[in-house]
Amino acid sequence: MFTINNLSFSYNKRNGNLFHDFSLELNAGNVYGLLGKNGAGKSTLIYLMTGLLTPQGGEVLMEGDNVRRRLPKTMSDIFLVPEEFELPRLSLKKYISINAPFYPRFSMEDMKRYLEIFEMGDDMNVKLNALSMGQKKKVFMAFAFATNTRVLIMDEPTNGLDIPSKSQFRKLVTSGMADDKMMLISTHQVRDISDILDHIVIIEHSQVLLNTSMANVMGRLAFRPLREGDQPIFVLQSPFGALGAVPAQEGEETKVDLEMLFNATLQNPQAIHNLFTASK
Amino acid sequence: MNFKDNKAIYLQIADRIGDQILSGTLTPEGKVPSVRELAAEIEVNANTVARTYEYLQQRGIIYTKRGLGYFVSPDAKENIVASRREQLMQGEMDYFLGQLKAVGITPAELQQIYSDYLNK
Numbered sequence: 001m002f003t004i005n006n007l008s009f010s011y012n013k014r015n016g017n018l019f020h021d022f023s024l025e026l027n028a029g030n031v032y033g034l035l036g037k038n039g040a041g042k043s044t045l046i047y048l049m050t051g052l053l054t055p056q057g058g059e060v061l062m063e064g065d066n067v068r069r070r071l072p073k074t075m076s077d078i079f080l081v082p083e084e085f086e087l088p089r090l091s092l093k094k095y096i097s098i099n100a101p102f103y104p105r106f107s108m109e110d111m112k113r114y115l116e117i118f119e120m121g122d123d124m125n126v127k128l129n130a131l132s133m134g135q136k137k138k139v140f141m142a143f144a145f146a147t148n149t150r151v152l153i154m155d156e157p158t159n160g161l162d163i164p165s166k167s168q169f170r171k172l173v174t175s176g177m178a179d180d181k182m183m184l185i186s187t188h189q190v191r192d193i194s195d196i197l198d199h200i201v202i203i204e205h206s207q208v209l210l211n212t213s214m215a216n217v218m219g220r221l222a223f224r225p226l227r228e229g230d231q232p233i234f235v236l237q238s239p240f241g242a243l244g245a246v247p248a249q250e251g252e253e254t255k256v257d258l259e260m261l262f263n264a265t266l267q268n269p270q271a272i273h274n275l276f277t278a279s280k
Numbered sequence: 281m282n283f284k285d286n287k288a289i290y291l292q293i294a295d296r297i298g299d300q301i302l303s304g305t306l307t308p309e310g311k312v313p314s315v316r317e318l319a320a321e322i323e324v325n326a327n328t329v330a331r332t333y334e335y336l337q338q339r340g341i342i343y344t345k346r347g348l349g350y351f352v353s354p355d356a357k358e359n360i361v362a363s364r365r366e367q368l369m370q371g372e373m374d375y376f377l378g379q380l381k382a383v384g385i386t387p388a389e390l391q392q393i394y395s396d397y398l399n400k
Contacts, residue, residue, distance in 0.1 A: 031325055167323060170323035171320060171323050173323075174316075174319045174320040174322075174323050174324065174325065174326070175316075175319075175320035177316075177319075177325075177326060178316075195289060195323060195324045195325065195328070196323060196324065196325045197325060198325050198326075198327050213327070214325070214327070214328070215327060215331065218288060253288040253291070254287070254288060255287060255288055255289055
């Protein structure tokens with residue numbers, strides 16, 4: 001669905017390239033988690049994917065069309081929820097009437113259903129500027145899902161959401177997902193979204209350190225207390241003994257600990273690379 | 281972390297469906313929610329639920345009717361018990377026995393405890 005070929009990009013020539021010869025393929029039917037440390041380029045990558053930034057080299061294709069051309073058929077099928085955004089001083093009804101026409105598959109029925117999931121009520125006359133930050137995020141996200149674009153990209157979607165709405169957000173993703181759609185969630189809050197992800201992409205220094213399905217992670221790495229003879233890729237000392245990420249033995253399946261996977265990948269990229277490229 | 285937290289999510293979902301069948305919430309030949317429905321309900325990605333269903337299918341606990349979805353197998357209960365027995369023997373029993381050893385419970389004591397439990 002998305003093909004990123006040999007992408008180069010820098011904000012400032014003197015600071016060097018943020019992306020250099022960066023390639024990645026994203027397919028329909030998956031919810032991707034985009035993980036990386038601060039400054040790894042997650043948000044920049046998202047802006048490059050949505051045509052908001054122009055690469056200095058390489059290309060980003062959506063269904064074969066370069067997103068740089070911002071074709072109506074491309075833009076009407078992508079929705080971006082940035083980390084921070086402003087909403088105009090309008091009623092929700094007015095906002096929808098102005099923005100929904102850009103998205104041919106927008107559904108008012110879905111909009112109401114998603115507002116309901118977020119417990120936002122169904123008052124379409126509510127003034128957007130009267131909402132709190134968290135409420136704005138919920139309304140905007142309900143709209144994003146209701147556009148039914150095949151590509152939905154979200155930058156830190158759970159930031160600023162209260163405790164119950166993190167679960168509501170997961171419900172939005174799992175009920176809004178379909179085989180012909182692709183969602184990409186960039187986040188540091190891995191605990192909020194671990195269970196809803198199909199696929200993990202970890203980036204660092206313009207490189208994809210890991211690009212694999214959660215099922216594959218479970219098949220190759222076990223996350224558990226360490227035993228004698230283990231050869232862990234990552235160790236976490238605790239007062240109650242050491243936990244770690246160890247190559248999974250035949251038939252060994254544990255719950256994937258994304259935080260540990262992320263730390264293991266950054267601390268020991270070569271071992272992770274070898275483990276995930278080994279034939280199985 | 282205890283070993284329960286350590287269990288793969290798709291297996292924990294399989295356990296819950298098994299519980300519903302054993303308790304009668306889901307009945308033999310009854311319809312099981314679709315992969316997407318259940319995924320949305322429990323806020324887990326659909327591939328994980330698909331994996332749960334594959335696992336339950338392999339063990340004869342649910343089956344598919346082409347185009348109609350998943351249904352509870354007529355002999356689901358027996359198959360759940362067999363599958364749980366296998367799981368218990370493979371993993372949890374080892375942990376349990378380790379705990380018994382650690383606190384010094386003898387085989388004779390264990391036998392007494394279990395007999396008393398069954399007679400309750």
